[in-house]
Amino acid sequence: MRFAHLHLVALLFLCPAAGWSGLPENARGSGENAGHWQPDPMHEYWDPGTYHQPETGPMAGRFQGEECLECHTVVTPGIVRDWRESRHAKSAPPVLCPACHGEDHQKLRLPTPRTCGECHPRRVAQMEEEKKYGFPGHALAMERAVDSKHFADKPKAEVASCLQCHSVATKCDSCHTRHRFDPAEARRPEACLTCHSGPPHPDDEAYFASPHGQRYLQEGSTWDWSRPLRKGHYPTPTCAYCHMKDGNHQVADKAVWKFGIREINPRTAENTIKRKRWLSTCADCHPPEVARLFFRELDTERRQAWGKLYGVEGLLKALRGEALLRPSARERPPYPMDLMARLFPRERIGFYEGQASAFYNVGAIERDYFEMWYFDNLGAFKGMAHGAKEMSRRFHERLDAEARAIAAKARHLREGKGAGTAEVDLAPIWMDGEYTRFNRDNN
Amino acid sequence: MRFAHLHLVALLFLCPAAGWSGLPENARGSGENAGHWQPDPMHEYWDPGTYHQPETGPMAGRFQGEECLECHTVVTPGIVRDWRESRHAKSAPPVLCPACHGEDHQKLRLPTPRTCGECHPRRVAQMEEEKKYGFPGHALAMERAVDSKHFADKPKAEVASCLQCHSVATKCDSCHTRHRFDPAEARRPEACLTCHSGPPHPDDEAYFASPHGQRYLQEGSTWDWSRPLRKGHYPTPTCAYCHMKDGNHQVADKAVWKFGIREINPRTAENTIKRKRWLSTCADCHPPEVARLFFRELDTERRQAWGKLYGVEGLLKALRGEALLRPSARERPPYPMDLMARLFPRERIGFYEGQASAFYNVGAIERDYFEMWYFDNLGAFKGMAHGAKEMSRRFHERLDAEARAIAAKARHLREGKGAGTAEVDLAPIWMDGEYTRFNRDNN
């Protein structure tokens, strides 16, 4: 019996391409703009619930877990070893391969949060509950990606980059290392940092620039990570300790500052409650008055950052009034699927008038403002919020420099010197450029 | 008795704000410009010797250490656990909470170096001794921060970022993890890197880009950090191994190159002695001739860097002579407290004529030079000094690029094209801008 399997394994390597069926030619996108885009083959793996196609290779038959292991100990020993070290392997009875993947080797599944929720309903429910707090958040990450217009219109090769992280909403092994699924690993900062690093969310950089992060680097390798994320269990907080206290998979119920992407009123009833939740977390180690001061400093930093952003936003709106923003709404190509915008072009500036409008397809001065808001402002917030004040200060210097550069460009434009200069030119990418052409050829 | 305490704890959470007295409304700044600034509430914690106000919450009474622990094991179990693992807890008799904080819960102290010096006089004396070498250094870090004019005039929200690190002079737990205070932690690079990273002091980046740092990453988690920083105890050096050999808390007695911020003559008697101290440290592992070559290369790198800086400084001075530097000294607003500068404005360029003058409140071309000196030059130095030569090369490329850009701007200015262009404009921030306005409103 065992040899028969090994024979099939050999076959698998001889016809390596045969096993893969892939997405059908006419696979449709999902979400609001479903008709306007086609999934990339890799979408199968980032959103398996929607797109996964079972492989139909030479291996056929229904297998119980022990049979799976017999072959895969040879074929993919690493993941088998990971599984053997997992709680899945050690429970009685063990949770074997078919529990998540099915028994029929011609119809294997990739597990989705729903699959995991069969045994872990509370954690999946917590994550789902997050939706009531809106975006940004984990639970809506995939929806928001595929529903945004620039997703439908961008080269698939590029949006695939987004999905690797946005798949946090559609598969649990974005955070939980398969096939070990050890909470001890999910509790470590690294579980979060594959996604939470770099602009516009330098949480990685902020954490490790803070005393908390440095202490983790000093001691983390000696901590007992099997302990739940509870008061007194860890000498210094990690991402999950503060944001997923007690393993709560709902990370939005303390999200006072909304990731820094928009201004919030810290005094609303909701934010007062959220802030109390934060203060109670901080009080695990710090005197409450220190935490309170700290948040007050964060409020000040935010007020200061938004002061800078609004100043520039006002300037851009004035330029628009003077018809100096080019390309103007009429000149800009609307998103291909965007019929209404074609008929009634509308100029949008900044976050409140519509984020995506400032993302691509705008003149250099608007793109600058976008980067000021999305990269520098968020860096300033992330630094301050994580106790890396010097990092925050650095990003404020960048905000200042950007504001000055934009003011100088505005002066140029008003003096009529702007046309054709490097500072002002930026070909709208949806009309003619890499994006549109690549899109036309490849999507 | 125990229940009484827990009752009070509950009370503490019910009236969370009551416990904090905070800085009085009329608290004064300290240092040279004391009359010109007010401390931010957080100053209490960065410079507790000067500013800490005891909290006057509902908890009243005098407590001996065992009583403190009774409550705080519940209220803040993490710091209690840290203390229990400390030498303070294990000595006979143990050093209990009141030794550092006092007994009266209405008059609790935050410890200062003076507090620590009662038991650790040698270490505190070593740090104090550092003052004779001048700035930069740890012991003078707070004085230099609050005595500089731009400190007094900048938004408090921003200078608070500076104090988090500059508090190294005013509290020992900037480096020593409270409440464990384990030398094993202070010896690790991470103890230094919360502050020593990013521009203008990328020691973090330099160390980890060097073979020393990479070897620490490979093996550090297996080293016995309880061993003193002595020859033969560690396979590769860390920050403290070289800069605080044998635990010496005086880090300036080998500071030949002065952090890279000014040119030094490597052949003075003082620097010859300091260099010998370095060579003897390197000789713990390397043949002396390799270390000597290495320092010769560092001298060459420094000469090269200063050649680049002086070239640009000369150009700026020539522009000043031609009255092309705008704003000029007369046009620039002096620091608000700077009466003499108001009467007798003086144009300063570069480090030797006064660092702060080039920091803020200058035209773009001078700010460029400032960044060239403070960010690129220091990056070039830090890389070379720590054996990360490729990093140093990279910063030299930046110095070259900056020098070329400044030369092009100078040509612009001379051709009369400069006025109003993006390259040249930079609103002086002390006259009108974020700083002055924020300051006026918030300080």
Place this chain on the structure above:
Amino acid sequence: MRFAHLHLVALLFLCPAAGWSGLPENARGSGENAGHWQPDPMHEYWDPGTYHQPETGPMAGRFQGEECLECHTVVTPGIVRDWRESRHAKSAPPVLCPACHGEDHQKLRLPTPRTCGECHPRRVAQMEEEKKYGFPGHALAMERAVDSKHFADKPKAEVASCLQCHSVATKCDSCHTRHRFDPAEARRPEACLTCHSGPPHPDDEAYFASPHGQRYLQEGSTWDWSRPLRKGHYPTPTCAYCHMKDGNHQVADKAVWKFGIREINPRTAENTIKRKRWLSTCADCHPPEVARLFFRELDTERRQAWGKLYGVEGLLKALRGEALLRPSARERPPYPMDLMARLFPRERIGFYEGQASAFYNVGAIERDYFEMWYFDNLGAFKGMAHGAKEMSRRFHERLDAEARAIAAKARHLREGKGAGTAEVDLAPIWMDGEYTRFNRDNN
């Protein structure tokens, strides 16, 4: 006997400079341009086979290994301890100091790959075999450095930075930590990352931005690194696991994409074989179809990147045709040793026409293209190839921004506005500038 040695040690410290002979005044360069450059003193250590000069200090005599250890346990205890923990120390008979360094203390050698090859012929042969795949690669790293014209003409202080990494070809302890030489260390990513980080080869950044790298950070400190790099031994791959499978010291036999520096045809017979080698490595853990998709995405990313690069290259060639590229080939100073180029100047753009031409000594617009190709393009490749897609996306944004900026500069040039502007000016460094002057004075 022992005391006699200690006496000599004391002597060694009393006359520290006497021991070093150093390179002779008239030492010649090596390689194609040997006559045009002189080695820097540090070259002794980066290419010991060519340049090492034995020290002729006060220590004289021939020593057997045990005698060496007697002194050096005191003089350099760290490296002795490292050796004691090495397999060299534990084998029977032990491999003692003279095996690598010789016995005569006045004629000590630094070991070269040849020295190591006496006992480890297979590993050294594997590395040598790499040469048949051409550059880039480890085995040719030093040749390519010293044979390139800009090497011969650059300040030695700068090329020394290159040699620290390029010495991978001329000494084994670039990767293997001396004197422990533990394969367990060479297997760790850090062994590679001293060199493979930063532009133009951000492998460090790419690996740690990927799920592979984050998992290493989570678990790496608990892995048994003494296990060979074989299927099933490691839960997640490291640099060496994929690139040096089974310890193979030939890293070029899977190099389909050639480091990203030039466009490759993924469908050649050679690349099909190389790709199969990759797929088989990925299949240690992943279903082959996922790896295949992944490589298809990488091909797409490469096609996209080269589309961007060729677009700009075409633009530059058009500008050259219009005589708008300044300095032109005739205006540019040729490399000092480059007689033919002096007689027949030839304008080269981009990689295929000759890389070095675009590196230095060109106008700003060509330098921009160089940076686009060498920094942004390579960053985009490294990110994608290592599973850090978001990093790749970020570098594609930079490619787009650079392409737009270059297009704007081209428009400037065509409108006659370019001359003398900051964007276009760049003093050719071989004619007049830091390089030539520093070179003249110091080389």
